[in-house]
Amino acid sequence: MFRVNVSDNKPYHSQRDNKIRPLITCNVTSMCMALLYSGYRLPTPVGEQDEDALEQFMLTDSHVSEYYKTIDPVEWQKWQNNKDNPKVCTPPNEYHKVLCYGVNLWLEKEVDVFLPSCSMKQVIFQFLKGKAVVHSGLWDGFHHIICSVGVISNQDLSTVKTVDEIDLAQVQSIIVDDPYGNYATKYQDPNGNDVVVPYKDFIAFTNTLGSETSKMVHLIS
Numbered sequence: 001m002f003r004v005n006v007s008d009n010k011p012y013h014s015q016r017d018n019k020i021r022p023l024i025t026c027n028v029t030s031m032c033m034a035l036l037y038s039g040y041r042l043p044t045p046v047g048e049q050d051e052d053a054l055e056q057f058m059l060t061d062s063h064v065s066e067y068y069k070t071i072d073p074v075e076w077q078k079w080q081n082n083k084d085n086p087k088v089c090t091p092p093n094e095y096h097k098v099l100c101y102g103v104n105l106w107l108e109k110e111v112d113v114f115l116p117s118c119s120m121k122q123v124i125f126q127f128l129k130g131k132a133v134v135h136s137g138l139w140d141g142f143h144h145i146i147c148s149v150g151v152i153s154n155q156d157l158s159t160v161k162t163v164d165e166i167d168l169a170q171v172q173s174i175i176v177d178d179p180y181g182n183y184a185t186k187y188q189d190p191n192g193n194d195v196v197v198p199y200k201d202f203i204a205f206t207n208t209l210g211s212e213t214s215k216m217v218h219l220i221s
Helices: 026-037 050-060 062-071 073-081 096-107 120-128 199-205
Strands: 002-005 112-118 133-139 142-153 171-177 195-198 215-220
Touching (some): 002 120, 026 050, 026 096, 026 133, 026 171, 026 215, 050 062, 062 096, 096 112, 096 215, 120 133, 120 142
Antiparallel strands (some): 002 142, 112 215, 133 215, 142 171, 171 195
16 A cells, blocks of 8 residues: 655644634635645744735735736626625635635745646646545535545556556545545534545545546646
8 A cells, every 4th residue: 555645744734723813714724734845934924824825815816816807807896896705706715716826925936826627647647646525525515625645556666667557447435635624524523633534525525526537636736
């Protein structure tokens, strides 16, 4: 059995203790974990949490707002009119293209690539390169974003050199760091560190639901 986990010996982040909108910041929390696990240092001010710093940047930076306005002026205007009520609009951190743009602007380098359609072979190959992946999906019945960090497979992936060499039929589980907790307990357990998700469940829960070849992801370079 082959196992790789890019988050080993690195701190897990929970969204539950975020100072800014803890219930809807799975996105920035997962992104901060993915960046840290992938080897990046974050420009977080001393005394602040990483995910709060990124969320504040996403909500207040004028360049992020202008980019949002450019790619989707209708949804941007809804956000402008309802900034205190995110239930009726899509804040920048919840819009994948804007989140990607904001993360790269925050780090002042191109590190995040948002792909609306990515294969699971590509996802697993990221783990082999020491990189985490951010996924959107439907977990325990609600829309949620998590950070995938590794794989458990019957295939010896240590010798894999190309994406095509990965045999998905041998994959047993995907390891995730879920910022809200453990889905298997219906989130009664707030610890979402290194949750082992059976492969068939991971495929069913992550967008595009049920597909191995079309996953909506943020890949960290």
